[in-house]
Amino acid sequence: HDKEPEFAEPVRNVTVAVGRTAQLLCVVDNLSTYRVAWLRVESKTILTIHQNVITRNYRVSLSHNDHRNWVLHIREVQESDRGGYMCQINTVPMKSQVGFLDVVVPPEILGAESSSDVLVREGFNVTLTCRTKGYPTPKITWRREDGEPLAVGNWQNNMIQ
Numbered sequence: 569h570d571k572e573p574e575f576a577e578p579v580r581n582v583t584v585a586v587g588r589t590a591q592l593l594c595v596v597d598n599l600s601t602y603r604v605a606w607l608r609v610e611s612k613t614i615l616t617i618h619q620n621v622i623t624r625n626y627r628v629s630l631s632h633n634d635h636r637n638w639v640l641h642i643r644e645v646q647e648s649d650r651g652g653y654m655c656q657i658n659t660v661p662m663k664s665q666v667g668f669l670d671v672v673v674p675p676e677i678l679g680a681e682s683s684s685d686v687l688v689r690e691g692f693n694v695t696l697t698c699r700t701k702g703y704p705t706p707k708i709t710w711r712r713e714d715g716e717p718l719a720v721g722n723w724q725n726n727m728i729q
């Protein structure tokens with residue numbers, strides 16, 4: 569080999585919503601007879617080697633062109649897919665780059681686990697619950713529907729679990 573392979577650009581971080589398709593791109597110049605592999609950083613699992621998909625995860629596939637652009641596709645992304653993906657070239661020593669996949673989950677209020685209408689006697693305490701899910705963790709704010717400020721009291725003693 570007169571020229572060793574080189575990464576043409578960094579593997580970029582990718583953010584996708586759960587359920588969508590993520591694509592991580594690795595661009596290599598002068599690959600020649602060397603091979604490109606994709607690995608999961610945390611588990612050190614090999615996903616692909618050269619043109620072959622090694623993982624049994626049916627959601628993972630690979631596309632490439634000119635032996636230069638190596639695109640890892642992950643369909644129907646799940647939260648467990650969040651983490652580092654390494655593109656590796658089998659030079660000695662090996663060359664590698666890591667891109668991170670972040671999986672976001674749209675915020676949602678879980679109605680069944682949140683308060684509905686409550687009747688309370690004046691002077692008594694009332695607890696209103698708003699339970700949510702999402703990633704990153706949703707920020708919850710309370711306000712009165714009529715726009716009036718929340719009355720002075722210990723309503724500030726809210727609890728985030």
Ligand SMILES: *[C@@H]1O[C@H](CO)[C@@H](O)[C@H](O)[C@H]1NC(C)=O
Pocket residue numbers: 581667668
């Ligand atoms: C990619 O994400 C990782 C981990 O979140 C972070 O440390 C790194 O700085 C990010 N790289 C770029 C180019 O944004």
Ligand SMILES: *[C@@H]1O[C@H](CO)[C@@H](O)[C@H](O)[C@H]1NC(C)=O
Pocket residue numbers: 691692693722
């Ligand atoms: C209302 O809540 C406050 C603060 O938690 C407590 O000190 C008080 O005893 C409660 N009053 C009633 C009627 O439950």
